[in-house]
Amino acid sequence: MRQNERLRLRLINAANARIFVVDIAGMEGWTIALDGMPLAQPQRLGEPLILGPGQRADLIVDVTADSGETAHLVRLDNGEGMSQVALTVTGRASAVRRDDPPALPSNANMDVPGLDNAVPVRLNIEGGAMGRMQSAVLNGERKSFRDLVDENEYWALNGTVGMPDAPLAGLALGQTVKLEISNDTSFPHAMHLHGMHFREIGEDGTLGPLRDTITMFRGETRTVVFVADNPGDWLFHCHMLSHAAAGMMTWMRVT
Numbered sequence: 001m002r003q004n005e006r007l008r009l010r011l012i013n014a015a016n017a018r019i020f021v022v023d024i025a026g027m028e029g030w031t032i033a034l035d036g037m038p039l040a041q042p043q044r045l046g047e048p049l050i051l052g053p054g055q056r057a058d059l060i061v062d063v064t065a066d067s068g069e070t071a072h073l074v075r076l077d078n079g080e081g082m083s084q085v086a087l088t089v090t091g092r093a094s095a096v097r098r099d100d101p102p103a104l105p106s107n108a109n110m111d112v113p114g115l116d117n118a119v120p121v122r123l124n125i126e127g128g129a130m131g132r133m134q135s136a137v138l139n140g141e142r143k144s145f146r147d148l149v150d151e152n153e154y155w156a157l158n159g160t161v162g163m164p165d166a167p168l169a170g171l172a173l174g175q176t177v178k179l180e181i182s183n184d185t186s187f188p189h190a191m192h193l194h195g196m197h198f199r200e201i202g203e204d205g206t207l208g209p210l211r212d213t214i215t216m217f218r219g220e221t222r223t224v225v226f227v228a229d230n231p232g233d234w235l236f237h238c239h240m241l242s243h244a245a246a247g248m249m250t251w252m253r254v255t
């Protein structure tokens with residue numbers, strides 16, 4: 001790269017378990033989209049980005065490192081930075097930095113109206129090692145945690161291990177949904193909804209960016225809202241695929 005050159009970086013966490021905590025060095029930039037959905041305004045990169053399995057981020061970065069230096073996408077592990085991608089800088093694209101980038105054009109149907117009449121849905125994530133789950137239902141039968149471990153099926157959603165016969169929610173097309181998710185386990189999970197994107201309700205009541213995957217840390221309870229605007233049967237599962245394979249899957253129906 002050259003100094004003052006502008007790049008668009010599309011980051012996709014294609015790992016099946018690792019959460020990447022990403023920072024930049026020798027570059028300055030903005031997040032312009034998350035999970036494929038444009039942000040209303042580019043957000044200057046300050047705090048490191050957290051990307052759970054399956055999460056995506058589109059960045060605009062300007063190379064600030066001098067000619068002869070190296071710019072990096074940095075991966076933070078327990079606070080220690082390591083180069084994930086190195087970009088060698090040779091020469092200069094221009095003498096001055098460019099202006100801040102504009103926002104991307106909006107996609108269709110990005111608003112979440114109807115919050116006052118939203119259908120409440122609850123999801124409790126349980127199981128795994130060092131958890132509190134005593135038992136759960138697998139294939140219609142209640143089993144102890146120990147038996148579930150013996151069968152390699154030990155993650156439960158609302159007390160059921162693996163795909164339930166009935167959907168987590170049966171929704172009418174156009175309905176607004178308020179989904180409260182609790183991670184009652186000792187592990188992080190990247191919960192991924194197919195078919196629709198959601199917005200998280202912040203502590204101050206404002207709506208966050210439109211996403212299709214939420215990375216939840218141990219003990220967290222968080223609430224997302226979305227409009228059921230896509231008819232079909234939609235998987236909702238942990239994007240850590242060993243968790244999904246061991247029971248962390250459910251689904252929603254939109255008719």
Ligand SMILES: [Cu+2]
Binds near residue numbers: 238239
């Ligand atoms: Cu998980």
